[in-house]
Amino acid sequence: MKTAKTSKIFANIALMVFCLLYLFPIYLILTNSFKSRSEMYENMVALPSKLSLKYYESALGKMNFAISIKNSLILTLVSIAILVVLCSMTAWMFVRSKNKLSGALFGILVATMLIPFQTIMMPLMQEMNWIGNHMGVKMTDTIPGLVFMYIGFGAGMGVFLYHGFISSIPVSLEEAAIIDGCNTWGVFWKIVFPMLKPTTMTVIILDVIWIWNDYLLPSLTLKAKANRTIPISTAKFFGQYTISWNEAMAALVVTIIPVAIFYLACQKYIIKGVAAGAVKG
């Protein structure tokens, strides 16, 4: 018995040591972001002798961090709010009025989930520029334009996830509400939408991970410095200056902080959502 206990303790310690080593790259940027340049090249693995925030100050300034994080937050929150509302409404209609149109539209939505972004990026930019030039609605280099595009790209997965869930809930509750005099709008928002919460959480989690981290689409449309999102300003940071690594590492640390907060706050939902998304997608 005693040996079983010690081997268990040993296994626990080994697992923790392994996990810490696994996250070594994060330790590396964290520790060196506080060091001076000479201290960093002396020994990159050592802890800093003192916590200097010098590189954080200059990195935050060069990245325009406050503006970038505001843009990323607005972009992610607004896109997801609209996606949740529109996808759930559309999916519910498709399930509850089964006709040829619903079937065809749902089929197209799901089929186009196969299209990689690279296949439509260039014609999409041409179209968005054309709309700007001929219809007077500026779609490129604006956050609302980008929100519009994320709604289009998120539609397939959102409707697909809601469609599956709604198909599994009985219609009787909705019919009872109609008999009680509730109209279609009321039935959806008062009866159906609250029941969709598990799927709504999945959609939110998957879309946060996707939109917050997305680089290619915003890199194609956003030009003005004031519109940059976090990935864009990080990429500019690594492209524009000859890399001063202490500063770069400080920049990387601050970009991870929002992700870490999000993870700590909704860890359970994130793991559940990612699993559900992978299995159903």
Added chain:
Amino acid sequence: MKIRKGWYALFTFPLMFIFFVVVIIPFAIGIGFSFVEWDGLAKHAMSFVGFDNYLRVFTDARFLQSAGRTTVYTLISVVFVNVVGLIFALIVTTKLKTANIARTMLFVPYLIGGLILGYIWKSVFSEFFLSIDWGNWLTDKTKAMIAMIVVTTWQMAGYVMIVYITGIMAIPDDVLEAANVDGASFLRTLFSVKFPLLMPSFTICLFLTLSNCFKVYDVNIALTGAGPNYQSEMFSLNIYNEIFDLSNFGYGQAKAIIFFLIIAVITLIQVSITKKREVAM
């Protein structure tokens, strides 16, 4: 349930309109673009070249190398991601006290977007490796590719771990107990009981990693930036560079359509395999 046409339109039109503008129209225009030669400048005319763009890929050495490299990278990464992810899943589903913390820690990399992750590892493969006299891996074409695979594995192992955990949890306890009573060894239980029951999880993970690795872009641009001398340029980045760097809009779009066809074939094989298995069960 009867729903009036007005409600149907109100619920579905907004999303379907945005979806058509953002996905369907560009996809259709994109097919047209693949048959012309154009440098992307509005004042320059496009000329129709038929299937020339599609034939041209067969004589484009840089493209063929990039496509071949992407295939090799994808196959190796898929194996590594799944083996590592499965081992993680088996470890964190044991009764060890630290298993839950380990699961939380091993999943962290997936939440950090590919771009930021690429930059974090860039500091490891260049600055850190230089500091311990291993040399800069990103300036050597073979080591740069190994670096790509390491980062991909680091990013996605935690992701597939989550899917495998779901599969392992779904194995009924009595099956495992029966194996135990029959005196099956640990390895015997693993290979004769757990793995066959995990087949659906294998299918999901294999194809998720297959299409995700084949589409890799963010890690590529952040970690190696196609260097040294385009020797680590992947399929996606090759399309991007052909269109936006070399200004061959028509030719680049033809590559983008080929890219779509490859992804579509991979996914359709996945769907047919999953369907067959559902029938078998």
